[in-house]
Amino acid sequence: MKPILIIDPGHGGADSGGGSNSVWKEKDFNLRLSKYQYNRYRELDIPVAMTRMADLTLSPETRVKKVLDSGAKYCHSNHVNSGGGDGAEVIHSIHSNGKMAGMIADELSSEGQNVRRVFTRTLPTVSNQDYYYMNRKTGKVETIIIEYGFADSQRDDVPQLTNSWERYAEAVVRSFCKFTGYAYRSPVKRMEGFIGKRVESKVDGLRFYNRPSWSDGAVVNTIDKGIGFPEIVGKVRVGDGEQYKVHNSRGEIFYLTANSKYVLVL
Numbered sequence: 241m242k243p244i245l246i247i248d249p250g251h252g253g254a255d256s257g258g259g260s261n262s263v264w265k266e267k268d269f270n271l272r273l274s275k276y277q278y279n280r281y282r283e284l285d286i287p288v289a290m291t292r293m294a295d296l297t298l299s300p301e302t303r304v305k306k307v308l309d310s311g312a313k314y315c316h317s318n319h320v321n322s323g324g325g326d327g328a329e330v331i332h333s334i335h336s337n338g339k340m341a342g343m344i345a346d347e348l349s350s351e352g353q354n355v356r357r358v359f360t361r362t363l364p365t366v367s368n369q370d371y372y373y374m375n376r377k378t379g380k381v382e383t384i385i386i387e388y389g390f391a392d393s394q395r396d397d398v399p400q401l402t403n404s405w406e407r408y409a410e411a412v413v414r415s416f417c418k419f420t421g422y423a424y425r426s427p428v429k430r431m432e433g434f435i436g437k438r439v440e441s442k443v444d445g446l447r448f449y450n451r452p453s454w455s456d457g458a459v460v461n462t463i464d465k466g467i468g469f470p471e472i473v474g475k476v477r478v479g480d481g482e483q484y485k486v487h488n489s490r491g492e493i494f495y496l497t498a499n500s501k502y503v504l505v506l
């Protein structure tokens with residue numbers, strides 16, 4: 241089926257991209273985020289394509305050709321900015337009314353990323369042509385360049401993009417659904433196998449705790465072999481080990497080892 245959207249992970253191969261820093265190369269950041277979106281659109285049954293699925297060098301002409309050949313109506317070109325600012329920028333064509341760009345900006349800001357600007361820019365000498373190559377050369381395709389933040393931000397973009405890139409990627413998926421009218425569903429939280437299950441001790445005198453800790457001061461009591469808790473609600477890393485977060489029949493929260501040497505999940 242012809243895609244409605246083609247995602248363009250900016251740069252690639254020999255071109256690392258200017259939005260690189262000591263934490264990431266822009267080309268890798270763009271690809272990871274784009275692949276996330278690609279998989280999400282497929283989950284949502286929205287026909288989607290990519291200009292590259294791997295670390296490939298694409299000339300500007302090849303990139304544009306891929307967009308045009310795909311038959312897609314929309315193109316999202318994913319990038320990371322540089323130049324010392326902070327926040328997202330969404331760039332649309334001078335031939336677009338900017339509605340989708342504005343919706344992308346709104347969703348990004350609802351996920352906590354500040355939006356620096358939504359804008360459009362013309363060639364200095366030709367006022368009816370877009371300044372940015374991807375906007376200018378993709379013809380009837382409505383291309384939006386999304387700069388998720390600044391690689392060299394002095395404010396919070398580097399930790400934000402490091403920790404929250406999935407949320408920003410998802411924000412764009414959500415705004416695309418809103419704009420086009422496709423049904424949107426949140427990503428399914430991949431439930432880990434132990435959630436909701438009973439856990440019981442395999443040994444006598446097993447300690448359980450009032451917080452994620454192994455310290456004597458956090459011990460609530462001990463349980464003997466065969467005694468347990470009705471529901472695991474999570475798992476946390478504590479020091480070198482892991483603990484299940486559980487509750488008892490009264491809904492009180494406790495922690496105990498997740499080591500299968502000592503506990504059994506049923």
Ligand SMILES: [Zn+2]
Pocket residue numbers: 250251257258259266318319320321
């Ligand atoms: Zn870029």
